[in-house]
Amino acid sequence: MKKIRKILIANRGEIAVRIHRSAKEMGIQTVAVYSDPDRTAPHVLLCDEAYSLTGTTSAETYLNIEKILKIAKDAKVDAIHPGYGFLSEKEFFAKSIIDAGLIFIGPRPETIELLGSKTSARDLLSKKNIPIVPGTTKPINTLDEAMNVASVIGYPVLIKASGGGGGKGMRRVDGQEELESAIERARNEASKAFSDDRVYIEKYIVNPKHIEIQILADTHGNVIHLGERECSVQRRHQKVVEECPSIALTPQLRAKMGQAAVEIAKAAGYVNAGTMEFLLDAAMNYYFLEVNTRVQVEHPITEMVYGIDIIKEQIRIAQGEPLSITQNEVKINGHAIESRIYAEEYDNNFLPSTGTITHYQPSEGLGVRNDSGIRVGSEITMYYDPMIAKLIVHGRTRNEALEKMKRALREYKIHGVKTTIPFCEMVVFHPEFVKGTYDINFVAKHYLVPDSKLDKYESSAIAASFISEGPASVKKSLNTINSIQQSKWKLRHRDE
Amino acid sequence: MSESTINIAEFSYSFDETRGLLKDAKGNIVSTDVKKISEGEFSVLVGGRSYHLFVTRTKETATATVNNFIFEVRRETERDKLTKRLQKDSGQTASTVTTRAPMPGLITKLLKQEGIAVAAGEGILVVEAMKMENEIKAAKTGTVKKIFVKERQTVEKNDNLFTIE
Numbered sequence: 056m057k058k059i060r061k062i063l064i065a066n067r068g069e070i071a072v073r074i075h076r077s078a079k080e081m082g083i084q085t086v087a088v089y090s091d092p093d094r095t096a097p098h099v100l101l102c103d104e105a106y107s108l109t110g111t112t113s114a115e116t117y118l119n120i121e122k123i124l125k126i127a128k129d130a131k132v133d134a135i136h137p138g139y140g141f142l143s144e145k146e147f148f149a150k151s152i153i154d155a156g157l158i159f160i161g162p163r164p165e166t167i168e169l170l171g172s173k174t175s176a177r178d179l180l181s182k183k184n185i186p187i188v189p190g191t192t193k194p195i196n197t198l199d200e201a202m203n204v205a206s207v208i209g210y211p212v213l214i215k216a217s218g219g220g221g222g223k224g225m226r227r228v229d230g231q232e233e234l235e236s237a238i239e240r241a242r243n244e245a246s247k248a249f250s251d252d253r254v255y256i257e258k259y260i261v262n263p264k265h266i267e268i269q270i271l272a273d274t275h276g277n278v279i280h281l282g283e284r285e286c287s288v289q290r291r292h293q294k295v296v297e298e299c300p301s302i303a304l305t306p307q308l309r310a311k312m313g314q315a316a317v318e319i320a321k322a323a324g325y326v327n328a329g330t331m332e333f334l335l336d337a338a339m340n341y342y343f344l345e346v347n348t349r350v351q352v353e354h355p356i357t358e359m360v361y362g363i364d365i366i367k368e369q370i371r372i373a374q375g376e377p378l379s380i381t382q383n384e385v386k387i388n389g390h391a392i393e394s395r396i397y398a399e400e401y402d403n404n405f406l407p408s409t410g411t412i413t414h415y416q417p418s419e420g421l422g423v424r425n426d427s428g429i430r431v432g433s434e435i436t437m438y439y440d441p442m443i444a445k446l447i448v449h450g451r452t453r454n455e456a457l458e459k460m461k462r463a464l465r466e467y468k469i470h471g472v473k474t475t476i477p478f479c480e481m482v483v484f485h486p487e488f489v490k491g492t493y494d495i496n497f498v499a500k501h502y503l504v505p506d507s508k509l510d511k512y513e514s515s516a517i518a519a520s521f522i523s524e525g526p527a528s529v530k531k532s533l534n535t536i537n538s539i540q541q542s543k544w545k546l547r548h549r550d551e
Numbered sequence: 552m553s554e555s556t557i558n559i560a561e562f563s564y565s566f567d568e569t570r571g572l573l574k575d576a577k578g579n580i581v582s583t584d585v586k587k588i589s590e591g592e593f594s595v596l597v598g599g600r601s602y603h604l605f606v607t608r609t610k611e612t613a614t615a616t617v618n619n620f621i622f623e624v625r626r627e628t629e630r631d632k633l634t635k636r637l638q639k640d641s642g643q644t645a646s647t648v649t650t651r652a653p654m655p656g657l658i659t660k661l662l663k664q665e666g667i668a669v670a671a672g673e674g675i676l677v678v679e680a681m682k683m684e685n686e687i688k689a690a691k692t693g694t695v696k697k698i699f700v701k702e703r704q705t706v707e708k709n710d711n712l713f714t715i716e
């Protein structure tokens with residue numbers, strides 16, 4: 056296969072920036088694509104070239120294969136990296152790239168199709184003796200069928216979208232009377248999010264941990280795993296805080312689950328980076344959940360612990376090179392934690408928070424990594440995913456990583472939208488998280504709503520800043536510096 | 552004289568604008584060292600404690616960010632207080648509750664029509680934002696008096712959605 060010299064990044068936000076960085080370090084030219092609101096987004100500013108997708112909604116822009124392919128041809132790229140979300144798990148996108156004579160940086164289209172449909176993945180693995188969560192291996196067609204399945208496997212059950220992830224199109228059902236409306240709602244969401252309204256039913260495993268295994272597979276038949284990530288801290292079935300390694304896994308269990316993931320990859324003829332997700336119950340039984348046929352949002356914690364750049368490996372694999380490491384060379388080094396920073400109302404059910412970022416100063420220091428897709432002036436709109444940045448820390452021990460995350464979250468400054476930072480702080484300070492015994496019901500069980508309590512010093516600081524901005528009646532034309540000096544003088548004077 | 556009250560969460564300050572004097576609820580003078588770093592960005596020292604905070608001001612209100620917590624700041628003039636007192640005296644009680652959009656989004660479904668009796672917590676309509684469907688529920692038990700929106704209509708944050716009487 057030919058060496059890649061130029062990559063089009065078919066994505067936006069932090070992952071577009073992330074892919075750009077690895078490509079540049081490999082001496083590869085980068086091409087950004089952007090929607091109208093993203094004209095000045097960081098990925099556009101950073102990439103060597105940038106071309107407009109003309110339009111605002113995802114459907115008009117980042118999901119528009121025709122426009123993306125036209126740009127790819129005009130810009131003479133060798134390969135396209137899809138990132139995550141958008142078109143990353145659409146086999147027809149991968150196929151149309153290959154048909155256009157370009158390299159798709161990801162698995163083969165037929166693998167994406169096989170594993171992307173959760174039902175066919177379940178079907179395949181049940182034949183390979185990989186434990187799967189009880190449920191249907193095919194999409195359900197009628198309510199009667201759903202009722203039968205649910206009563207056989209027993210409530211509570213989960214309704215899940217065949218064609219997607221991220222909690223969209225997912226509903227927990229505790230009894231038969233809720234089934235019909237839950238299916239309808241799940242179908243609606245699934246059809247909007249993935250243009251595929253097929254849903255299936257799975258048994259709801261009580262209090263499991265979410266453990267996923269990162270794998271890398273090249274075109275020469277080498278498949279390795281890079282251990283696990285624990286992503287049990289979820290709200291609305293979306294991950295918020297992840298860690299690597301998981302406190303629950305012994306080296307033996309890690310090797311066993313890692314081997315299971317490698318077997319899944321081999322059974323599916325998998326090539327490139329992928330993630331096998333499992334549920335791990337209290338008795339350390341694991342059940343296969345699904346395969347994510349793309350780079351994961353939380354991939355950096357694995358990179359920090361294993362010292363491997365997953366995006367670079369993806370590019371190497373795509374240009375036909377063998378893996379740069381063998382399973383024996385994969386060694387755990389320390390501990391990493393990621394906090395996802397979403398523009399959401401931490402105190403109001405995580406509703407989207409829109410606005411302009413007026414101030415932005417991410418944390419720094421030893422072992423702190425910030426992968427973000429925003430800058431001062433960024434407009435956070437309702438059009439795209441609300442995740443704006445990822446804060447990742449790495450320490451020699453879990454405890455060091457925890458303390459680092461506490462420090463780095465407090466240091467992080469964003470003004471303009473509400474973010475999940477106060478929520479992430481609650482998580483890393485919580486005794487159950489500190490102990491590591493949490494499961495996927497952690498957020499719901501503890502009802503983690505940050506208590507935005509002010510003390511008298513903070514409130515005084517706010518009041519003083521507020522008045523130094525000048526009362527509303529005072530004309531804005533007042534020289535700012537003068538007004539500050541004046542009010543300061545007054546305050547001090549009165550103090551004497 | 553121009554004295555106003557500044558309310559932040561449960562704290563209340565009085566500010567004498569002519570003399571530039573800030574006092575807490577007990578009447579003690581609040582002494583701070585405020586340095587503006589950039590537009591809306593401040594370093595404030597309160598009795599030696601250091602705060603790096605952000606304030607976006609719009610007329611009588613402001614949004615302040617401290618340690619990524621966001622607080623609303625409200626400024627009340629003497630006249631505001633008088634108006635409030637008058638309203639209270641005239642015995643107005645809120646027998647109707649209007650629910651506003653908690654976020655910008657698209658109305659995907661109306662679950663109830665005007666004139667229907669509903670119980671508190673019942674879903675009235677569905678707003679979709681960032682591909683998530685959010686059911687907006689009745690704030691109180693009563694009758695749906697008015698629905699301000701139609702299906703497929705986009706709404707901004709704080710747009711009126713419906714009124715329950």
